[in-house]
Amino acid sequence: MEIDFTHHQSAHCENGVVSNLMKHNGFTVSEPMVFGIGSGLLYCYIPFLMVNHAPAITYRAMPGAIFNRFAKRVGVKFKREKFKNAKAAKARLDANLERDNPVGLQVGVYNLTYFPDEYRFHFNAHNLVVYGKQDDIYLISDPVMETVTTLTAKELEKVRFAKGAFAPKGHMYYPIAFPKELKLEKAIVKAIKHTCRDMLAPVPYVGVKGVKTVAGLIRKWPEKKGTKTANHYLGQIVRMQEEIGTGGGGFRYIYAAFLQEASKQLGNEKLLELSSEMTQIGDLWRDFAVDASRIYRNRSTKVVIDVYDDVATQLEMIANKEEAFFKKLKKAV
Amino acid sequence: MKKSDVPQDESNLASTNLRELCYAVDENGDYTTEHTTGWDPKTIALSNAIEEIKERVATAKAKVRANETSPIEYYMELHKMDLPVLASYVGAWKWCVKRHFKPSVFKKLSSKMLQKYADTFDITIEELQHIDT
Structure with missing residues (x-):
């Protein structure tokens, strides 16, 4: 059938x-x-979990979480x-x-x-x-x-x-x-607050602080693990950011699309502004991927250590931008 | 990212005619979706990862030939597994599976255990014992 x-x-x-x-x-x-x-946006470094022989870094909430939160918040x-x-x-x-x-x-x-x-x-x-x-x-x-x-x-x-x-x-x-009528307004506000709380969490492995921690690790990897492993790890970071499913820029573009839609639903002009800011942050993540790929492009082990510092600095800059962004977003709803 | 900037690089997706969906803004600044055939930075990352696996498989094969490890480790690498994944498939502790990597222990494995490994790798016991066949 x-x-x-x-x-x-x-x-x-x-x-x-x-x-x-x-x-x-x-x-x-x-x-x-x-x-x-579903408050899907997140950044989390999971030091004890190895995926494909590299530390796991995720750009989204735990599998099933988006689903559960969405169902609960809209009443399905x-x-x-x-x-x-x-x-x-x-x-x-x-x-x-x-x-x-x-x-x-x-x-x-x-x-x-x-x-x-x-x-x-x-x-x-x-x-x-x-x-x-x-x-x-x-x-x-x-x-x-x-x-x-x-x-x-x-x-x-x-x-x-x-x-x-x-x-x-x-x-x-x-x-x-299903509910009689889908009421998204309350759910949107609740979800945005949740995402802001996650991204600004005072935990070194989560959200903005997690990005900074990973930036620090990227600086250390070439010396501690050798450039071959460092390149492998860096490649894995880019894969988790861009591989099938993220819609580009580690889910940042999907989130910007959400903010744009939410701005119409709530009649909130501020969210539209923040949506285009999130798009720019997404572009920065893409730039980071491009620069990181220049490092691991040729799998040679002879790489100048400075280049790792450069991409790490780039990540820290993204982290600072996101920190400012989510503080603004929190106030906007 | 602008819709017109969505990369259309060559990638491994082409083999199955699969195109991914990317979110981007159009001329009016509205969000929309656009298909992408691939993007170099991640294609390179993926092919590096594949290379890495090939190397691991080759190393494991050499080790089996030198009688330093059992074929289980070779098949594990061949199937892109690691110890926790393999242990979970055969329903054994990680340290047990690791022990089965020892050629001397592998020789004495019960046919029941061998069958579990064979099923996991989708091969016969014969193939499990002789990696070159």
Whole structure:
């Protein structure tokens, strides 16, 4: 069977699935809106977590957080289920498709056969929508893909029960109750305050202070770890900032798009101004990526130490700008 | 970023005709989305990461041939895994998996344990024991 489901491509999977499921149920919510109301913007350095043999740095809230906060703030109730047993997971999925209910699934990326090989890493917090089934083939709407795609039952089971950090355990979710009317104003204000609080948190690993900490680390890496490792780490930072899903500039552009939309919703001119300021900050992150890539471009180990200082200084400048920005944003709502 | 400035560099995405979505502002300063085929700074970062993995695989292979480690480590690298991920797939402690890297321990592994590794890597036990076949 095939459910009449409209696929919209998005930059990021989690926003995309929420936005697509909302649209399916007759509520038009854009991707930036989901991202903003879910307080998706963040900067966090997680020193004890290594991803691809480099320290983890994230530009967004924990997987699932955007989703939870959005649902809570706009008053949509989601049903979520996890499974121990793959058979039970499949049965529940089929039952939902049977009654024309497209569901969101959390999956691991490594076995997603329709992704280019180079992008298949062990990352378990990817999201997609299943909107139908033909014999043994499931119809998939993966929000980061341009068009819809398919997975066999076996492939789907594999990605639903991927192992490692954030193991999905067959995680399946779908909206069950909606408010009569979508009231976004309060949710927007609450979400913006939350993001400001996160970004200005007095913790060395989070938000603006986290950016400064990482800048300090970049200065130390070449001496402490050798330039080869330092280059590898720097490459990983840029990948986490720009790889599939961030919409460019480590989510800063999506956030600027959200602020622009929010300014119209709230009739707040100040937010429009801040949106263009956020765009400029996004441009600075892009510049940082360009300069960092000049360092790791040739994988040679002979690199002048000064260049690391330069990109670190650039990061510190971005941190200062963001600090000023979020202080202003806090006052604007 | 302006819509017209969204980079359209060549990248690994081309192999599957995949284009990413980027957020950018149009002439009127309004936010919109634009497809991108890739951007050099991240293409370089990605291909460096792939190179890194290839090197790790080659090193592991050499170590298996020199009888310094077991084929498990080679297959782990080949599948872009690290110790925590592999341990989680076979349902064993990290230190146990690490112990299985020892060729002497690997030889004595039960067929049940070997099967778990084989299933994880999607190969037969025979292939697990002989990396060149």
